[in-house]
Amino acid sequence: xxxxxxxxxxxxxxxxxxxxxxxxxxxxxxxxxxxxxxxxxxxxxxxxxxxxxxxxxxxxxxxxxxxxxxxxxxxxxxxxxxxxxxxxxxxxxxxxxxxxxxxxxxxxxxxxxxxxxxxxxxxxxxxxxxxxxxxxxxxxxxxxxxxxxxxxxxxxxxxxxxxxxxxxxxxxxxxxxxxxxxxxxxxxx
Numbered sequence: 001x002x003x004x005x006x007x008x009x010x011x012x013x014x015x016x017x018x019x020x021x022x023x024x025x026x027x028x029x030x031x032x033x034x035x036x037x038x039x040x041x042x043x044x045x046x047x048x049x050x051x052x053x054x055x056x057x058x059x060x061x062x063x064x065x066x067x068x069x070x071x072x073x074x075x076x077x078x079x080x081x082x083x084x085x086x087x088x089x090x091x092x093x094x095x096x097x098x099x100x101x102x103x104x105x106x107x108x109x110x111x112x113x114x115x116x117x118x119x120x121x122x123x124x125x126x127x128x129x130x131x132x133x134x135x136x137x138x139x140x141x142x143x144x145x146x147x148x149x150x151x152x153x154x155x156x157x158x159x160x161x162x163x164x165x166x167x168x169x170x171x172x173x174x175x176x177x178x179x180x181x182x183x184x185x186x187x188x189x
Contacts, residue, residue: 002027005091005105007081009033010042012111014062017073020107030074030103031067032081032093034112037135038067045138046161049145050168056138084108119156119181132165150174157181 004020006013009031017029031038039061047053068075078096085092090102116133118124124131130141144150151174155166158180169176 002106003104004029004107004109005103006031006109006111007091008109008111008113009035009038009075009077010111010113011039011061012113013109014039014067016109016111017067018071021071021073025072028074029072030076032076032079032091032103034078034080035134035136036077038062038064038075038077040135042133042135043161043164045132045135046164046168048138049132049142049165050171052168052171056135059135081110121156132161145172145174152176154179 002024004017004027006017006020006029013031013033017031020027020029037060041059041061044053044059048056048059053059064075064077067073076093076095079093082092082094082100084090088104089106089108090104091108092100093103094100116131118131123129128144130144131137132141150172153169153174153176155162155169155176155178158178162178162180166176166178
């Protein structure tokens with residue numbers, strides 16, 4: 001039986017796992033997911049912040065049951081790939097509790113996605129400063145906004161997520177300024 005191991009539980013990783021099972025139903029397919037939220041629409045986070053999406057679970061493209069139980073794909077939530085040994089075709093994976101396991105594979109796919117750019121601005125580690133990239137980020141921002149009377153905000157980033165976040169804050173009655181990177185990448189306007 002072929003062993004397919006996928007590192008990353010976003011759309012790319014989940015789609016690859018589903019396709020692997022479709023092509024070979026007898027294959028052993030496992031996905032290593034760093035957080036507890038595989039196959040979530042991160043682009044939907046601003047709609048959760050605005051209240052347009054009431055239940056964050058609806059941001060999932062598929063539930064764990066649809067991936068794991070229904071399709072026979074092992075989903076290892078809150079596990080991180082620490083190292084890959086291509087010679088022995090194994091991946092050292094650590095669980096949230098610190099335990100390690102070596103997962104073997106015949107085919108390996110790394111679909112971990114992008115790393116958020118953090119601008120070189122002093123103070124991004126202060127309370128009340130949030131990045132909006134992962135589900136946990138959305139929960140933290142939502143919790144902060146629900147517990148405080150926020151009147152003004154600054155959104156750094158004029159791309160899709162930044163503009164949707166600005167709209168979400170407007171829907172909550174929060175005035176904001178939007179800063180985006182200059183075309184030359186040397187500052188913010």
